[in-house]
Amino acid sequence: MNGLIVYLYGMLLFLLPGTLLGLASFQEPWGFLFCGDYKTYQTDHFWNKHGKKMPAHNDFKKKTIEAYSELGLTCRDTLFAKAKYDTIEESLNGNTRGFEDFILGWRNLIQLKGCTLYGFESKLILPAGGTKHSLRYGRWGGQCSFIAANYFTIYERNVIIDFLAGYRCYYGFPSGQIRSHLTLAYDPSPRTQVLATAHLEYGVFNGKTHADHNMICFNPNYRLLKIELQAVFCLSAFSYASVGYYWHAWGVNVGTGGGFFATAAVQF
Amino acid sequence: MLFQMCKERHRQTPIKLRTIVVIVAVLLFGNFFSETHVLSAYEAKAPAHIKKPIWKSVLPYLLPETHPAKPKLDAIFSSQRALLNLKTLEKAGFRNPKPRKYTHLIVTSHPDLEGYVIKLYVDAQRYYKDTPEWKYWILRIQGAHAIEHEIQRRGLQEYFKVPKKWIYAVPGKPQPSEEYLTKNFILIEEDMDLCTSKMNHSLWKGSTTDKELLQSLYSLLEDLGLKDCAKPDNVPFSIDGKIAFIDTQTWGEWPVLYEKLTPFLSKEMKAHWKKLTKGAR
Numbered sequence: 001m002n003g004l005i006v007y008l009y010g011m012l013l014f015l016l017p018g019t020l021l022g023l024a025s026f027q028e029p030w031g032f033l034f035c036g037d038y039k040t041y042q043t044d045h046f047w048n049k050h051g052k053k054m055p056a057h058n059d060f061k062k063k064t065i066e067a068y069s070e071l072g073l074t075c076r077d078t079l080f081a082k083a084k085y086d087t088i089e090e091s092l093n094g095n096t097r098g099f100e101d102f103i104l105g106w107r108n109l110i111q112l113k114g115c116t117l118y119g120f121e122s123k124l125i126l127p128a129g130g131t132k133h134s135l136r137y138g139r140w141g142g143q144c145s146f147i148a149a150n151y152f153t154i155y156e157r158n159v160i161i162d163f164l165a166g167y168r169c170y171y172g173f174p175s176g177q178i179r180s181h182l183t184l185a186y187d188p189s190p191r192t193q194v195l196a197t198a199h200l201e202y203g204v205f206n207g208k209t210h211a212d213h214n215m216i217c218f219n220p221n222y223r224l225l226k227i228e229l230q231a232v233f234c235l236s237a238f239s240y241a242s243v244g245y246y247w248h249a250w251g252v253n254v255g256t257g258g259g260f261f262a263t264a265a266v267q268f
Numbered sequence: 269m270l271f272q273m274c275k276e277r278h279r280q281t282p283i284k285l286r287t288i289v290v291i292v293a294v295l296l297f298g299n300f301f302s303e304t305h306v307l308s309a310y311e312a313k314a315p316a317h318i319k320k321p322i323w324k325s326v327l328p329y330l331l332p333e334t335h336p337a338k339p340k341l342d343a344i345f346s347s348q349r350a351l352l353n354l355k356t357l358e359k360a361g362f363r364n365p366k367p368r369k370y371t372h373l374i375v376t377s378h379p380d381l382e383g384y385v386i387k388l389y390v391d392a393q394r395y396y397k398d399t400p401e402w403k404y405w406i407l408r409i410q411g412a413h414a415i416e417h418e419i420q421r422r423g424l425q426e427y428f429k430v431p432k433k434w435i436y437a438v439p440g441k442p443q444p445s446e447e448y449l450t451k452n453f454i455l456i457e458e459d460m461d462l463c464t465s466k467m468n469h470s471l472w473k474g475s476t477t478d479k480e481l482l483q484s485l486y487s488l489l490e491d492l493g494l495k496d497c498a499k500p501d502n503v504p505f506s507i508d509g510k511i512a513f514i515d516t517q518t519w520g521e522w523p524v525l526y527e528k529l530t531p532f533l534s535k536e537m538k539a540h541w542k543k544l545t546k547g548a549r
Contacts, residue, residue: 048447057353057392057448092354092393094372133394214394215447 027072037066043257046215099128119147143168174220175207216255317440331434391448411516431458460512
């Protein structure tokens, strides 16, 4: 029994960055993970189509509640699903509430060699309703990604590098996007982990034009580099919590600013 | 007596036919209710920054060049891009510009335009329900024309009034940056000299609101489909004792939300209002 707990704890440590960020996490057969996430975002500026920072003249505040879950089918295949509910307050345009488009996905472990893994991920984007400003495109879409992760130690401390690169496309509009992220995770103690992640959402501007003048969230043609810092705390062998901060470092047709987030997760 | 006559006339024609006649008349000849319709060369020619089809649509509703407010508006909007955001509006002298809760519409006034109320959206705002602002202004003006026509037809001027409204085309220069959604038109309305909210509510509850008043209000609302006008805030009492129809955007839409008025009436009038509106569409 103790051996099983140690094994699970070890697995959890390995899976922490993936599970929290929805990256290269692979569940045991019939293993189940559930994450609840609360995120804030605030800005009053945006980058225009030339990447120049401009005032929005509109205070934009967004709060997001996210539910994310994973289910292991085999030791190589994991299904996942994501749902987000946003509450947006804009000083000029009033309040908007609703679900973002839903995501269903499948992650496949191609190869696990030593402490390096390679995988493949595909996502289906399901519209949660019609197009809604700053909230969702309301379009069908899909994403295919390549995943690579490497686990090693420095001065007897665990380090994980996690990488994803993929392409997201939508039916009709908006523009297709190259999506990538790189995570560096480090364990300062056995029960804590710190992560730094760079997310890239690079619109290739091939979508049909759409009369959406929203320059902060979900512009049909946007590019964004987002940096995240996160601290994870293991609460038990089956649960953990994290807090973090993120900011938009660079962009085109997207809001500046950033916000905080907090996550709690349980794994069975 | 007057209301009896109205009731009689009310019975003579089926509601549907009468409503259709009023709406068609307003759509076809609505512009003749405005003060002047002699188009100047300026009015007839679309400015460079406005597309021709849009200009053609707003043309019948434009503030006449001879109107006393026109040069004052030109002076306000030519010297700066006052419509860019709330701060630029305030800087240009507009009083307390704040977006309203549901429509995000900004209702304001200006010391140089006493006697008028200005309704507008700023460039930093997106379109409300993805519809350009000028379409709402046309709807509001057509609604005002329909109500005015019906008040005149029924001889209810003693009890009701509606402001005259015009569209003002903002000068092409200065323009905002391309990132913002340029608003080319604002709405100018006569100030109805309204009672304060507290006074208005007490008048609706008080003896001023009698059965005859409710009967004529009901027939106006029902015949014209003034869906949102059964609310004291949209049909407030003014200082001269008349009820002013100030929200004329929603018309020709049924069912009318009569129940919104009920809580603001006295006990006796509540019962009468419920009885009156029972057979409504």
